[in-house]
Amino acid sequence: xxxxxxxxxxxxxxxxxREKINDSVGGEEIHFDRLRAPEExxxxxxxxxxxxxxxxxxxxxxxxNVSPKxxxxxxxxxxxxxxxxxxxVEIGAPYYDGALRAEEGVDxxxxxxxxxxxxxxxxxxxxxxxxxQGAALKLLLETSARGRLPxxxxxxxxLAACLRAQFAAPMAEAAAYRLTDRDPAFSAxxxxxxxxxxxxxxxxxxxALIGAAAPTALKILLTLLFWGVFSCSVWLRxxxxxxxxATPENEPIEEAELPHYTIVAPLYREGxxxxxLVRALDSLDYPRAKLDIKLVVEGDDPETFAALAALRxxxxxxxxxxxxxxxxxxxxxxxxxxxxxxxxxxxVYDAEDxxxxxxxxxxxxxxxxxxxxxxxxxxLIIENRTDSWLTEMTAVEYAVLxxxxxxxLAALRxxxxxxxTSNHFRVRALREAGGWDAWNVTEDADLxxxxxxxxxRVDTIDSDTLEEAAHEWGNWFRQRVRWQKGWMQVLIVHSRxxxxxxxxxxxxxxxxAFSLIAGCVSGGLFGALFFWDTxxxxxxxxxxxxxxxxxxxxxxxxxxxLWGVQAEVVPTVLVMRRRRMPGMAxxxxxxxxxYILISLASWVGLFExxxxxxxxxxxxxxxxxxxxxxxxxxxxxxxxxx
Numbered sequence: 186x187x188x189x190x191x192x193x194x195x196x197x198x199x200x201x202x203r204e205k206i207n208d209s210v211g212g213e214e215i216h217f218d219r220l221r222a223p224e225e226x227x228x229x230x231x232x233x234x235x236x237x238x239x240x241x242x243x244x245x246x247x248x249x250n251v252s253p254k255x256x257x258x259x260x261x262x263x264x265x266x267x268x269x270x271x272x273x274v275e276i277g278a279p280y281y282d283g284a285l286r287a288e289e290g291v292d293x294x295x296x297x298x299x300x301x302x303x304x305x306x307x308x309x310x311x312x313x314x315x316x317x318q319g320a321a322l323k324l325l326l327e328t329s330a331r332g333r334l335p336x337x338x339x340x341x342x343x344l345a346a347c348l349r350a351q352f353a354a355p356m357a358e359a360a361a362y363r364l365t366d367r368d369p370a371f372s373a374x375x376x377x378x379x380x381x382x383x384x385x386x387x388x389x390x391x392x393a394l395i396g397a398a399a400p401t402a403l404k405i406l407l408t409l410l411f412w413g414v415f416s417c418s419v420w421l422r423x424x425x426x427x428x429x430x431a432t433p434e435n436e437p438i439e440e441a442e443l444p445h446y447t448i449v450a451p452l453y454r455e456g457x458x459x460x461x462l463v464r465a466l467d468s469l470d471y472p473r474a475k476l477d478i479k480l481v482v483e484g485d486d487p488e489t490f491a492a493l494a495a496l497r498x499x500x501x502x503x504x505x506x507x508x509x510x511x512x513x514x515x516x517x518x519x520x521x522x523x524x525x526x527x528x529x530x531x532x533v534y535d536a537e538d539x540x541x542x543x544x545x546x547x548x549x550x551x552x553x554x555x556x557x558x559x560x561x562x563x564x565l566i567i568e569n570r571t572d573s574w575l576t577e578m579t580a581v582e583y584a585v586l587x588x589x590x591x592x593x594l595a596a597l598r599x600x601x602x603x604x605x606t607s608n609h610f611r612v613r614a615l616r617e618a619g620g621w622d623a624w625n626v627t628e629d630a631d632l633x634x635x636x637x638x639x640x641x642r643v644d645t646i647d648s649d650t651l652e653e654a655a656h657e658w659g660n661w662f663r664q665r666v667r668w669q670k671g672w673m674q675v676l677i678v679h680s681r682x683x684x685x686x687x688x689x690x691x692x693x694x695x696x697x698a699f700s701l702i703a704g705c706v707s708g709g710l711f712g713a714l715f716f717w718d719t720x721x722x723x724x725x726x727x728x729x730x731x732x733x734x735x736x737x738x739x740x741x742x743x744x745x746x747l748w749g750v751q752a753e754v755v756p757t758v759l760v761m762r763r764r765r766m767p768g769m770a771x772x773x774x775x776x777x778x779x780y781i782l783i784s785l786a787s788w789v790g791l792f793e794x795x796x797x798x799x800x801x802x803x804x805x806x807x808x809x810x811x812x813x814x815x816x817x818x819x820x821x822x823x824x825x826x827x
Contacts, residue, residue: 259474418704425593627671
């Protein structure tokens with residue numbers, strides 16, 4: 186005996202029996218002008234679905250320009266499994282449970298897109314599995330009246346889940362090597378090339394020889410090198426902040442014209458925050474019939490999977506169980522979702538995110554107004570700024586990055602290192618770019634540079650996503666180590682083929698990409714050392730007027746530091762005033778301390794790059810002080826790592 190699930194109700198179906206389901210509209214008074222339900226959902230009345238509900242679904246479908254079935258499921262009036270189980274009974278076909286194997290060589294992405302795949306020869310004589318949509322659904326209902334068809338019926342989610350179960354190993358491999366198979370030069374899996382390694386060894390050997398023979402000459406060379414990298418980084422930052430202008434408003438899109446949107450949220454040990462995430466996604470002002478929400482859970486994370494199962498999610502939510510495989514990283518999970526994405530547009534959110542309700546509509550309008558834009562970065566805002574000094578500094582850092590720096594780079598049409606969340610993409614462009622690099626631990630920054638190299642434009646919009654920052658030292662440090670290690674991976678990847686980089690980005694794009702990437706790496710490793718060395722030079726020059734050793738070098742070094750300081754201070758002051766953040770004096774006075782901590786994380790990241798380059802240092806979510814205090818008051822255990 187099987188079961189079909191309607192929202193809030195479970196009813197048994199034995200064989201072909203049609204048991205009535207008394208499931209009212211919930212007391213809502215609805216008036217309709219049309220008395221016939223659309224053909225593709227009208228059969229549900231024989232299973233007890235109210236006619237008024239079916240008529241309302243038809244009206245919603247006409248208003249949104251979607252199929253009646255999509256409207257019915259999108260509004261949450263019936264679950265996907267309930268619909269397809271009833272359909273199977275209606276046409277006299279079995280509901281597919283995965284027992285029969287699919288034909289070898291099934292194209293997963295094509296199967297999900299079409300709702301169809303062929304079965305291997307089987308005793309039941311069934312030839313294919315269908316999750317029919319639209320016209321195909323109407324045709325199937327008409328054809329079934331002429332006799333039994335050699336097919337099994339499945340929901341779209343069931344179809345995809347069964348294929349993942351059967352082809353777990355090859356699908357895990359495809360998610361891990363999606364980019365590597367397309368263009369190995371863009372993947373971090375191979376690390377530094379032989380040429381890069383030889384160049385580094387020869388450079389270090391030459392520096393050692395010069396240092397032994399002429400220490401002063403080595404100091405001059407290193408100073409010139411650092412001056413060059415530091416100057417480029419400060420120049421890029423100053424230009425971007427100056428270029429940041431008002432973002433033009435776009436004409437809103439009518440609901441009937443809105444595209445289908447895939448939302449992806451990779452989850453790992455996030456059982457404590459999934460309910461918050463679902464509430465945030467449910468608050469989005471976007472037609473449910475046009476949403477395709479993918480929640481990706483790792484196979485060794487039963488807690489998160491159980492937490493999601495307990496929520497009884499509506500049909501627009503699709504929980505994807507990622508098969509075991511290496512590397513166990515966020516970008517691999519994202520690639521799993523990309524393979525099953527059904528939307529025209531796609532956005533990535535983290536487990537703790539709370540995007541503005543109108544963000545999807547704003548992004549869709551921006552894409553429609555700018556056909557040359559392939560990716561949009563929304564702003565990330567730290568909501569727990571007052572938890573600690575670490576969260577306060579992170580909040581200011583995010584405000585500078587997402588309010589000024591990234592919009593400025595977008596205005597200049599220069600490469601952007603994307604943030605890890607609230608990235609909106611055209612699915613077509615994302616697939617053409619090879620998706621995410623599963624072997625890069627800052628897959629977002631890497632993808633931003635790669636999009637630019639492939640000639641795809643990245644833009645920004647003025648829409649906020651609230652995010653949680655780590656307020657505890659260990660949590661914060663793990664995250665920073667991963668970020669800094671990832672930027673080193675990005676530097677290795679995008680410096681492998683300098684001539685190709687120059688050809689793809691042009692001189693200015695190449696210089697800005699180098700300034701962005703090398704600035705993050707060298708600034709993290711040597712920025713704090715440079716700052717304190719310059720302070721010592723200034724002190725020596727002030728207390729020893731006769732000091733003449735590298736006098737001109739001292740002047741240039743001090744000038745560069747002052748230029749760099751203003752490039753940090755001015756944007757900080759601007760965003761703190763714009764966002765009305767208190768504590769400006771405290772933030773400015775303690776900026777040097779934050780650079781020391783980032784430098785420490787950078788050096789640890791460098792050693793991790795050598796010893797375990799693909800290790801993903803997890804950040805714990807749901808750790809805001811307010812949440813922990815509320816949990817303590819009611820006896821809730823602190824959230825686990827995620």
